[in-house]
Amino acid sequence: MxxxxxxxxxxxxxxxxxxxxxxxxxxxxxxxxxxxxxxxxxxxxxxxxxxxxxxxxxxxxxxxxxxxxxxxxxxxxxxxxxxxxxxxxxxxxxERDWWEVTRRWLETEGRREVMTMNRALDTAQRRLESSDSPEAAHDLARVSQLQEYYDQIEQFVDLLSGLSSEEMMALAETMDSAGSER
Amino acid sequence: MxxxxxxxxxxxxxxxxxxxxxxxxxxxxxxxxxxxxxxxxxxxxxxxxxxxxxxxxxxxxxxxxxxxxxxxxxxxxxxxxxxxxxxxxxxxxxERDWWEVTRRWLETEGRREVMTMNRALDTAQRRLESSDSPEAAHDLARVSQLQEYYDQIEQFVDLLSGLSSEEMMALAETMDSAGSER
DNA sequence: CAGAATATTCGGCAAATGCCGAATTTGGAG
DNA sequence: CTCCAAATTCGGCATTTGCCGAATATTCTG
Missing domain, CATH: 1.10.10.10 (Winged helix-like DNA-binding domain superfamily/Winged helix DNA-binding domain)
Structure with a gap:
């Protein structure tokens, strides 16, 4: 050597x-x-x-x-x-702790993205509900599906942004074993 | 109305x-x-x-x-x-199932990004191990920390890309309750 | 407060990007 | 195989981006 x-x-x-x-x-x-x-x-x-x-x-x-x-x-x-x-x-x-970077990013930018989309979805929903055109129902369903997705994302964000990087790493382990026991 | x-x-x-x-x-x-x-x-x-x-x-x-x-x-x-x-x-x-989009993205692009970085880290590691300059040890520690992080990311990717979108949604629920029981 | 040292902002230029419409290629029907 | 319709590729133009260096703003020091 x-x-x-x-x-x-x-x-x-x-x-x-x-x-x-x-x-x-x-x-x-x-x-x-x-x-x-x-x-x-x-x-x-x-x-x-x-x-x-x-x-x-x-x-x-x-x-x-x-x-x-x-x-x-x-x-x-x-x-x-x-x-x-x-x-x-x-x-x-x-900052060398990338989990911490991730956490902070979720907490701010991530949450902001979710909110942006949620706001658009909500006003669209209201608009569609106050309309009785035949297409309205169709579009409402589509909007609902997006809302559902974003609700789930929000849960992810809420959970992850509340964890320390140690806890995130621990979670990675948990998920790994959960994956192998299928 | x-x-x-x-x-x-x-x-x-x-x-x-x-x-x-x-x-x-x-x-x-x-x-x-x-x-x-x-x-x-x-x-x-x-x-x-x-x-x-x-x-x-x-x-x-x-x-x-x-x-x-x-x-x-x-x-x-x-x-x-x-x-x-x-x-x-x-x-x-x-494609309206965004979990499926996510899954497929992880499976290909995500994994590719991890591999790109892993390759760079591995060759850097080898290079540093075959050097006895005083800085080498210092840099090796830094490289190791990155490798650790990317190993964890890889686990995430492996797990998530193996789940159906239904399973992902279920996981979101699981994680949500895990979050509240702290 | 004056002056020096540092940080940030700004104008401008070269390169990259996004988009269009024409030219080319591809694929199917007779 | 030939045409025709459809898709893709390509060249070019307008806009944006990334970066630099000068000009400006800020903050410490004496």
Missing amino acids: GENGDDPDEVATAREEVIEAMATTAEMYGTKRSLGRLYGILYFADGPLSLDGLAERSDYAKSTVSSAMSTLERYYLVKRRSLPDEGKRAFFEA | GENGDDPDEVATAREEVIEAMATTAEMYGTKRSLGRLYGILYFADGPLSLDGLAERSDYAKSTVSSAMSTLERYYLVKRRSLPDEGKRAFFEA
């Missing part, structure tokens, strides 16, 4: 592989690759990084990094901190 | 509200609004629609509808069918 032959920087390329995978994942989620890369850099950093630090390590402009940090913060993927004796300079740290 | 006062077309506007909500949802998922709208049109249709039918009702060009149907199919949101005595003409129908 160990330093065998020419080794440009195995550690750096290993990081790069994972970071690139994160960028790709970001892309799959429909967001910018830069968010994935910047998160990845923070994920491997051994301490909080400043905007300049991030800009330097990522080759993105500082302004790009700044706005990236804002959105990563919005999704609970990074935390902004200030360090003692560092004045106004802001530092950023990756 | 019923036809009260001026009623331009309550049913149409009710549909439009829900369809727009679907377009918005599509946007939130990072995809094109047109996919949401076209799915919505199919969702309320009382029977399969052809490309021309969809183009007409949506005001999108036929070519746009065609490619939209391809991607909606890829995500299991619409099914392509041919109708008797309609020759080559293709018809499209919305």
Whole structure:
């Protein structure tokens, strides 16, 4: 084991592989690759990084990094901190507990999506109920089916967003055994 | 109840509200609004629609509808069918069971995402293990944490993608009661 | 308060996206 | 095999996006 032959920087390329995978994942989620890369850099950093630090390590402009940090913060993927004796300079740290990220996301964005759809469904329902055209009944049934689905989703969201990440992991175990006993 | 006062077309506007909500949802998922709208049109249709039918009702060009149907199919949101005595003409129908959509999505795209990341993590792990630089150990720990998370996700995916939509709904109930007994 | 250091906002440009309509391909009927 | 109708692909245009760097705003320090 160990330093065998020419080794440009195995550690750096290993990081790069994972970071690139994160960028790709970001892309799959429909967001910018830069968010994935910047998160990845923070994920491997051994301490909080400043905007300049991030800009330097990522080759993105500082302004790009700044706005990236804002959105990563919005999704609970990074935390902004200030360090003692560092004045106004802001530092950023990756949230490495992805269950916690998930939980917080459900609690806010997830719930918001559900509410958006529920509102549309409810007003549509009222509108249809106050109409006696023949198509109304047909559409009402369709709307009801959506409401049913969203009620179930809401239950999921309610439950999951109330669990700690430890409890989520435990739940994963539970579900796993439940799956095998079929 | 019923036809009260001026009623331009309550049913149409009710549909439009829900369809727009679907377009918005599509946007939130990072995809094109047109996919949401076209799915919505199919969702309320009382029977399969052809490309021309969809183009007409949506005001999108036929070519746009065609490619939209391809991607909606890829995500299991619409099914392509041919109708008797309609020759080559293709018809499209919305999949209204969203649990089934979810299941199929997990089974393919979801699993693919996990695999992509797992591959990157594994090669990174190997690379780091064959290096004795001081940072290697640090990075290995970080990689391990990701592997742990993705293993758990994989369990989730395995379980859920093996359930019928009825079983998923039942599971939602189970989890709901589990949540309240804390 | 003045000045310096940091963060954010904004205008603009290059690249990517979404959509259209024409051109091409595919598939079925005679 | 030939036509014809239908579907898909492709080139191009308008819009949007992602990013940069300059300009502006903010906040700490003396």
